[in-house]
Amino acid sequence: MNKEIHLVKRPEAAPTSEHIQIVEGETPEPKQGEVLVKLLYVSVDPYMRGRMNDTKSYIAPFALNEPMAGGAVAEVVRSEADALQEGDIVTGMLPWKEHSVSQADQLRKIDPSLGPITYSLGILGMPGLTAYFGLMDIGQPKEGETIVVSGAAGAVGSAVVQLGKIAGCRVVGIAGSDEKTSYLKETLEIDETINYKTENVSDALQKACPDGIDVYFDNVGGDISDAVYPLLNKFARIAQCGAIASYNVPNDQGPRMQMHLIKSSALIKGFTVGDYQDRFSEGFQYLSKSLQEGKLSYEETISEGFESIPDAFFGLFTGENLGKQLVKVNEPSQS
Incomplete structure (x- = not known):
């Protein structure tokens, strides 16, 4: 089975475990132009709190009883798209599901020579x-x-x-x-x-x-x-x-x-x-x-395990993280 994290109740104040639930679903199958990916790292961010409200904003709210989503690093485990191959490490906006299907053109392949793959969710993201x-x-x-x-x-x-x-x-x-x-x-x-x-x-x-x-x-x-x-x-x-x-x-x-x-x-x-967005390449x-010149350094706080994603998210509002808060879900198949 494929674990997912759903928003099940909209919070009026600080979000807690009563608002988020871990459920089990089926592993999807990719169609033409799509890839099946497994999560490696998940980013939790303060802006996600706003998406828990059913109000108009710059980004659509999370739907109830559906997976939450955010920036993530994942590995392609099956590809039905020419642009990506099995074993590629990619980043993009992905649902909080251990395995999910995405359009290949919605993902960006990570260049590991620029630094750790997690940097695509932090200093290079x-x-x-x-x-x-x-x-x-x-x-x-x-x-x-x-x-x-x-x-x-x-x-x-x-x-x-x-x-x-x-x-x-x-x-x-x-x-x-x-x-x-x-x-x-x-x-x-x-x-x-x-x-x-x-x-x-x-x-x-x-x-x-x-x-x-x-x-x-x-x-x-x-x-x-x-x-x-x-x-x-x-x-x-x-x-x-x-x-x-x-x-x-x-x-x-x-x-x-x-x-x-x-x-x-x-x-x-x-x-x-x-x-x-039209100036991302400049930034x-x-x-x-x-980074390459040693002018920037970066700190990460990394929790372990898919089930720890909710607590890592809640911790943002009590200031528990130093630098970027991430959750490690899986190791890449190849180092």
Whole structure:
């Protein structure tokens, strides 16, 4: 039988095991132009929480009693398409099923010479591209400016802080544990860190940003962002990437930002990486080149086993992961 993970109930607050169920289905057969793949690694990401709601958004909601889906790395085990062969390692959006069928043209073959295959779900995938376009296109960092990054030790944030240092900026990272702030300071060598769970964020930001804030890359929203707005410099830029602090809080409200934006003439732009789809090759080339030159490093938190996917997903909302959260489902047939 073929294990699948279904959304069985829509959460009103934080998702738990009552909302997700592991069921058994049949292994599908590929038709012409399709391939049968087995999961190797699954990416769990905060945006998936929004897809659990039956509301209009930039991406369709998950259907009830159907498999959830997301970015994954898989191995082709049977091919009915000329473009892919048995044993090829591919990446794409795949259902949370041990084995699934996909159109071959919806998958991308991974080049293992560029790094570990998991990088296609991280620094050389959606998180890395999100960091690149959000910072470079919206943030437009200039040498000597101050960048503040919330969720700085996560998959996107940890890439943003490094790109900010490459751009010659002063970088301040906000994270939720001493382990994470130590990683940011000692491994990624950013200028200042703030542990929002043990420090007063407003006071810490004023100390860490004596000359104000020029670029804010926001992965979190909530109280942390409320503390950032008063420190925005003239013509500051805000890349609004995420708002994980509000995802599980119905009707979340906070201080108003408008007066701060007016006083600073700041630009705030919400975005998703799909907005830049026609420029993916640009971002991919920059990130892969930076990796090869040793300018970027990347951390992964990897859980083991198909059954651990739900807990890995739930852990995103309590900050358990350092860097990219992945779940390893299978080993490739060949190393």
